[in-house]
Amino acid sequence: MVPKLVTEYPTLYGYVKAFHIIAVVAWFAGLFYLPRLFVYHSMTDNKTSQNQFKIMEHKLYWYIMTPAAITSIILGEILAHGFGFSGLWLHLKVILVGTLVFYHIYCFKLMDDFAKDCNTKTHKWFRVFNEYPTIILILCVILVVVKPQF
Numbered sequence: 774m775v776p777k778l779v780t781e782y783p784t785l786y787g788y789v790k791a792f793h794i795i796a797v798v799a800w801f802a803g804l805f806y807l808p809r810l811f812v813y814h815s816m817t818d819n820k821t822s823q824n825q826f827k828i829m830e831h832k833l834y835w836y837i838m839t840p841a842a843i844t845s846i847i848l849g850e851i852l853a854h855g856f857g858f859s860g861l862w863l864h865l866k867v868i869l870v871g872t873l874v875f876y877h878i879y880c881f882k883l884m885d886d887f888a889k890d891c892n893t894k895t896h897k898w899f900r901v902f903n904e905y906p907t908i909i910l911i912l913c914v915i916l917v918v919v920k921p922q923f
Contacts, residue, residue: 776857786856793848796841801910803838804873807880808903814887815896823890830884842877846870861923862916869909869916876905 779786807830814826849870853863886892894902915921 778856786852789848789851789855793845793852796844796848799837799841800845800873800877801906803833803841804877804880804906805903807833807838807884808899811883811887811892811894811899812896812903815892815894815899823887827888830887834881834884838877838880842874846874860920862920866913866916869913873906873909876909 810826810830810833814823814830817823817826852858853867883892883894886894
């Protein structure tokens with residue numbers, strides 16, 4: 774069932790939804806790429822390369838990922854509460870997004886370890902760590918598109 778406000782304000786809904794999707798894409802780009810940088814960072818002993826990775830990780834985290842995460846969450850809340858969406862699918866999606874927020878914050882801790890030259894994780898660990906956002910993305914898209922009735 775389509776919430777009443779969606780049909781009353783279709784243009785506003787469309788813009789909020791479009792910018793939400795754009796922000797989610799940007800956030801996930803960072804969630805996919807930052808751990809990949811960690812893989813390469815953990816594999817190098819070259820000081821110049823390590824310093825370059827530190828700069829790239831910092832800029833990706835603070836200039837792309839974090840603003841995109843904040844925008845995604847704010848616009849998602851506007852879509853859910855402002856336009857009247859509800860259901861178990863939405864609660865599950867919110868829980869999954871919450872786990873992404875923790876993942877995002879943990880990425881900061883890992884980035885900080887690299888910045889302080891005290892990373893203890895291997896490139897193999899980072900390769901596995903890098904898969905989590907993919908799983909969450911798949912589940913969230915299914916929940917939003919299908920809106921399964923449990």
